[in-house]
Amino acid sequence: QSDRQTYVIANWKMNKNLNETAEFFQKINSSQDVSVVICPPAQLLYPAHLMIKQSGKPIGLGGQNVHWADKGAYTGESSGSMLRDIGCEYVIIGHSERRQYSYEDDELVNKKVLHAIKSELTPIICIGETLGQKNALQTEQVLEKQLCGALKDIDSSNFILAYEPVWAIGTGQSATAELAGQTHAYIRSILKKIIGEKAEGISILYGGSANESNAADFSAMPDIDGVLVGGASLNAQSFDGIINVFA
Numbered sequence: 001q002s003d004r005q006t007y008v009i010a011n012w013k014m015n016k017n018l019n020e021t022a023e024f025f026q027k028i029n030s031s032q033d034v035s036v037v038i039c040p041p042a043q044l045l046y047p048a049h050l051m052i053k054q055s056g057k058p059i060g061l062g063g064q065n066v067h068w069a070d071k072g073a074y075t076g077e078s079s080g081s082m083l084r085d086i087g088c089e090y091v092i093i094g095h096s097e098r099r100q101y102s103y104e105d106d107e108l109v110n111k112k113v114l115h116a117i118k119s120e121l122t123p124i125i126c127i128g129e130t131l132g133q134k135n136a137l138q139t140e141q142v143l144e145k146q147l148c149g150a151l152k153d154i155d156s157s158n159f160i161l162a163y164e165p166v167w168a169i170g171t172g173q174s175a176t177a178e179l180a181g182q183t184h185a186y187i188r189s190i191l192k193k194i195i196g197e198k199a200e201g202i203s204i205l206y207g208g209s210a211n212e213s214n215a216a217d218f219s220a221m222p223d224i225d226g227v228l229v230g231g232a233s234l235n236a237q238s239f240d241g242i243i244n245v246f247a
């Protein structure tokens, strides 16, 4: 196995209130042997930070989105330093739901990644093909374009990649571990062309209907360094089950 860091990351999307968040952090066991990161909605970040601190559990905190500017007239947005200030170390960038519903393209993703790195946040950069692109056999070219776009002018290796096939997100139809494993190896080969040998040290997570039952298959693949979990991260017991597989 590689020296790469293994991550189990929760993307709560637009779910949970304060009480449910407190209940989650009480119930979750977490683990020292894997990096566990929770990405709650923006309004819950600071309370989540306090709850994690109080629990003493080794859990990292991440935003689900960040703006690209340091400050200014951008109503409704948050900067990297604001996320840092309330205890975040990570931020998800380029999630397919933001590409779809908020029209984020590779250029905007790149600006956000540059800003996150400058703000000393670790970006969790999401890439993935749609079902139409998969059926048209365009997966490799889509991933290469998204990856090159996201990493333009980046001279840091402080980032995490998440391969999230759009057809697998929230559908219950995860990619097979074999397909995900092959695709991760392809992503690493493209990454090597962009950042050279440092690509070997970059963690590439799988995302898309990962759960307690299929996590072991993903963890067995050499190029899969953890999972980004949506639906199955909302329940502390299910999420703990996934953490235990990777720990």
Ligand code: PEP
Binding pocket: 011, 164, 168, 169, 170, 171, 172, 207, 208, 209, 210, 228, 229, 230, 231, 232
């Ligand atoms: C996600 O949206 O990042 C995700 C992986 O969702 P789900 O696990 O629900 O497919």
